[in-house]
Amino acid sequence: MIVxxxxxxxxxxxxxxxxxxxxxxxNIQRSLENQxxxxxxxxxxxxAKAEIDKLNGTSENSQCFMGAVDKCYKYYATGGRAWERKLxxxxxxxxxxxxxxxxxxxxxxxxxxxxxxxxxxx
Numbered sequence: 363m364i365v366x367x368x369x370x371x372x373x374x375x376x377x378x379x380x381x382x383x384x385x386x387x388x389n390i391q392r393s394l395e396n397q398x399x400x401x402x403x404x405x406x407x408x409x410a411k412a413e414i415d416k417l418n419g420t421s422e423n424s425q426c427f428m429g430a431v432d433k434c435y436k437y438y439a440t441g442g443r444a445w446e447r448k449l450x451x452x453x454x455x456x457x458x459x460x461x462x463x464x465x466x467x468x469x470x471x472x473x474x475x476x477x478x479x480x481x482x483x484x
Contacts, residue, residue: 376482379417380427386410387434387475394468400445407438426481434474441467 376384390406398406414435417423441464448460 374424374482376427377417377420379413379420380423383410383413383417383431384475384478386413387431387438387471387478390438391468391472391475400442400449403445404442407435407442410435410438424481427478430474430478430481434471434478437467437471437474441471 386406387410390403390410393402393406414431417428417431444460444463444467448457448464451457451460
């Protein structure tokens, strides 16, 4: 009886699919910190999207978790568009603007990853 009570009081745990999504988003963050190429970034972003799509195909998902994951993915996707514009920019000022945009979006994505992880902590 005590085991049942203690088990029912514990916080919900992340599913395997949720763990995979967090791992793929965290991998993007670590890779960006290590100066990856734009092509590698797009590859990692596509992988994260595939993991998110798998998660969306499962039954019930935490709204807290999914909200944070969706925000994180959108920050990275928008960052990808800014990175693409930076690569095609002819003006140094425009390149600097896109660098700033990328930096801000990367910071917000990192916070969103932390928020998603915090959804399962008491």
